[in-house]
Amino acid sequence: MTSSTSPIRVRFAPAPTGYLHVGSARSALFNWLYARRTGGTFVLRIEDTNAELKSEEFVDAITEPLQWLGLDWDEGPFFQSERTQLYVDAIERLVGEGKAYFCNLTREQILAKCEEQGLPEGYHSFSADLGLPDGPDAVVRFRTPDSGVTVVDDSIRGRVEFDNSLLEDFVIRRSDGSPVFLVANAVDDADMGITHVVRGEDLLNTTPKVQMLWEALGYGDPPQYAHLPLLVNESRKKLSKRRDSVSLGDFRARGYLPEAMLNHLALLGWGPDDEVEVRPIAEIIERFDLADVNKGPAFFDVKKLDHINAEYVRAQSPDEFVAAATPYVTSDDAPWPAENYSADVFDLLAPEVQKRVVTHADSANFVDWVFADDISYDEKSWNKGIVKAKQVDEVLDGVIAAFGECEWEADTLDATVRQVGSDLGVKSQVPVRVAVTGKNFGIPLWDGLVALGREKTLARLADARAKL
RNA sequence: GCCCCCAUCGUCCAGCGGCCUAGGACGCCUGCCUUUCACGCAGGUAACACGGGUUCAAAUCCCGUUGGGGGUACCA
Numbered sequence: 001m002t003s004s005t006s007p008i009r010v011r012f013a014p015a016p017t018g019y020l021h022v023g024s025a026r027s028a029l030f031n032w033l034y035a036r037r038t039g040g041t042f043v044l045r046i047e048d049t050n051a052e053l054k055s056e057e058f059v060d061a062i063t064e065p066l067q068w069l070g071l072d073w074d075e076g077p078f079f080q081s082e083r084t085q086l087y088v089d090a091i092e093r094l095v096g097e098g099k100a101y102f103c104n105l106t107r108e109q110i111l112a113k114c115e116e117q118g119l120p121e122g123y124h125s126f127s128a129d130l131g132l133p134d135g136p137d138a139v140v141r142f143r144t145p146d147s148g149v150t151v152v153d154d155s156i157r158g159r160v161e162f163d164n165s166l167l168e169d170f171v172i173r174r175s176d177g178s179p180v181f182l183v184a185n186a187v188d189d190a191d192m193g194i195t196h197v198v199r200g201e202d203l204l205n206t207t208p209k210v211q212m213l214w215e216a217l218g219y220g221d222p223p224q225y226a227h228l229p230l231l232v233n234e235s236r237k238k239l240s241k242r243r244d245s246v247s248l249g250d251f252r253a254r255g256y257l258p259e260a261m262l263n264h265l266a267l268l269g270w271g272p273d274d275e276v277e278v279r280p281i282a283e284i285i286e287r288f289d290l291a292d293v294n295k296g297p298a299f300f301d302v303k304k305l306d307h308i309n310a311e312y313v314r315a316q317s318p319d320e321f322v323a324a325a326t327p328y329v330t331s332d333d334a335p336w337p338a339e340n341y342s343a344d345v346f347d348l349l350a351p352e353v354q355k356r357v358v359t360h361a362d363s364a365n366f367v368d369w370v371f372a373d374d375i376s377y378d379e380k381s382w383n384k385g386i387v388k389a390k391q392v393d394e395v396l397d398g399v400i401a402a403f404g405e406c407e408w409e410a411d412t413l414d415a416t417v418r419q420v421g422s423d424l425g426v427k428s429q430v431p432v433r434v435a436v437t438g439k440n441f442g443i444p445l446w447d448g449l450v451a452l453g454r455e456k457t458l459a460r461l462a463d464a465r466a467k468l
Numbered sequence: 469g470c471c472c473c474c475a476u477c478g479u480c481c482a483g484c485g486g487c488c489u490a491g492g493a494c495g496c497c498u499g500c501c502u503u504u505c506a507c508g509c510a511g512g513u514a515a516c517a518c519g520g521g522u523u524c525a526a527a528u529c530c531c532g533u534u535g536g537g538g539g540u541a542c543c544a
Contacts, residue, residue, distance in 0.1 A: 122540090175542060176542080271482060275492045275493075295473075427504090442504070
C-alpha cells in the first residue's frame with residue numbers, strides 16, 4: 001500500500017431514495033477499494049438536492065448498510081441539502097458571466113415551438129438571447145456550445161466523445177430555485193478535491209454536462225472518471241428497487257455475512273489475476289485496480305453468493321460458528337418453544353450443522369426436530385423415505401422394539417439401527433430419520449436422538465408406524 | 469427517433485497478437501467417500517455473436533452487421 005498522504009480522493013454519492021441496493025453497494029465498494037488500495041481518501045456525500053429526498057431515515061438506510069459491510073468512510077457524510085448556497089452562488093456566477101440564462105418556457109410551450117418552427121423535439125436555446133429576468137416560473141439553463149466535442153476520459157471505457165451540438169441548454173436551477181444535481185456535482189467534486197469519480201454507467205451521459213459546468217466554473221482539470229458496468233437482473237435490465245429484490249438489508253436479515261457479500265460484489269465487474277475468488281478483503285484491496293474493471297454488465301447471481309457465504313461459514317472456527325448461529329436458534333422465530341432450547345445440545349450438534357448451512361439463519365432447519373415438541377412430515381421425504389422404502393413396517397417395528405431397551409447412547413443407537421437393517425437385509429436409517437425428523441436429509445441422527453430422549457423418539461416412531 | 473456504452477461457457481471472472489486443441493469459479497451431471505443429506509475428493513458438460521479487413525499469426529487490433537443495455541425530465 002502506498003502512504004496515507006496519497007492525494008487520491010474518491011466519493012460515494014448516493015441519492016437517499018430508499019434502501020441501499022446491491023448495485024449502489026458495489027459502487028461504494030469499488031470507490032472504497034480504490035481508496036484503500038492507493039492510500040487515498042473515501043468521502044461519503046448524500047445527494048439530497050431534491051427537497052423530497054431529505055429524510056433522516058433514508059440517510060440511515062445508506063449509512064447502516066455501509067457500516068455493516070465495513071465500508072468505512074474517511075470524511076462525511078456531507079449533505080448537499082446543507083450546501084445549497086454554494087450551488088446557488090455558482091449558478092448566479094454563471095448567469096452573471098453570461099454562461100447561463102433564465103427561461104420561462106414550460107415543456108408544453110417548448111414542444112409547441114418545435115412544432116411551429118419545424119424543429120426536432122427538444123429545447124433549442126429559445127430563451128438564450130432574450131435577456132429574460134428571473135421570476136417565479138423561471139428556470140436557469142446552461143448555455144452549451146453549439147459545436148465541438150466534449151471528451152470524457154474514462155479509466156474503464158477509454159475516450160468517449162460527445163457532440164456538443166447535440167446537448168441542449170440544460171436546466172441547472174429549477175423554477176423553485178433549487179439547483180439540479182449536475183451543478184451540485186461539479187461544485188462539490190471541486191470543493192472536496194475529488195480526483196476520481198467512480199460511479200455507474202447510467203451516469204456516463206451526464207458526464208459531459210458536468211464537465212461543461214466544471215470548465216465554465218473555472219475549476220481546471222476535471223476529475224478522472226470511471227464508469228462501472230451496471231449490475232443487471234436475469235433479464236439483463238438495470239437493477240431496480242421496484243422489481244428486483246436486491247436490498248442489502250434483506251440479505252443481512254437472511255443471515256448473509258458482510259464479508260461474503262463484499263467478496264461477491266468485488267467479483268462483479270472485476271476478477272483477480274490469479275483466479276482465486278474467495279479470499280479476504282485485504283487481498284482484494286491489494287490486487288484491485290480501476291483499470292482492470294470490465295465494461296460489460298454483470299448479473300447478481302444469488303447462487304454464487306450462497307456458495308461464497310457457505311465457504312465463509314465453513315471457514316469459521318467451531319466457536320465462531322456457534323456464536324454466529326446462536327442468535328438465529330434462540331430467536332422467537334425459531335420453530336420450537338423457547339424453553340426447549342439447549343445451548344449444550346446445539347453446541348454438540350453445531351459442527352455438523354456448520355457443514356450444511358448456506359447462512360447461519362439456516363441452522364434452525366437442521367436442529368428443529370431436536371427441540372420441537374412435534375414434527376411435521378415433509379411430503380417428498382415421506383414419499384421417498386417411507387412409501388418407497390422396503391419393509392418399512394418391519395424396520396420401524398424392529399427399531400421400536402430395540403430402542404425400548406437398548407442403552408440410550410449415540411453409538412449404541414447407531415449400531416442398533418444398523419443391526420435391524422442388516423437382520424432384514426434393507427437400509428434402515430432413512431425410514432427412522434423420516435419418522436423422527438420429518439425429513440430424509442440432515443445432520444447425523446444419533447446425538448440428536450440422545451438429546452431428544454427415549455420417550456419422544458419412541459412416540460415419533462410409533463406415530464409414523466401408525467401412519468403407514 | 470437521437471446520443472452513448474457493451475458483446476468469451478447458462479452465470480461470474482481470466483485472456484490484453486503467438487503460451488488458447490480458450491483457463492478458473494458457480495450451477496448442472498457422473499463417480500468415490502457414506503446405511504441420510506451435506507462436506508471433501510476425482511471427473512464431465514458448456515463459450516470467443518456474425519461478416520469483412522490488418523498481420524507470418526486475432527478471442528485479443530480496425531470497420532461493418534446483428535443483438536443487448538443505458539440515457540434522452542424543472543429524478544439522481
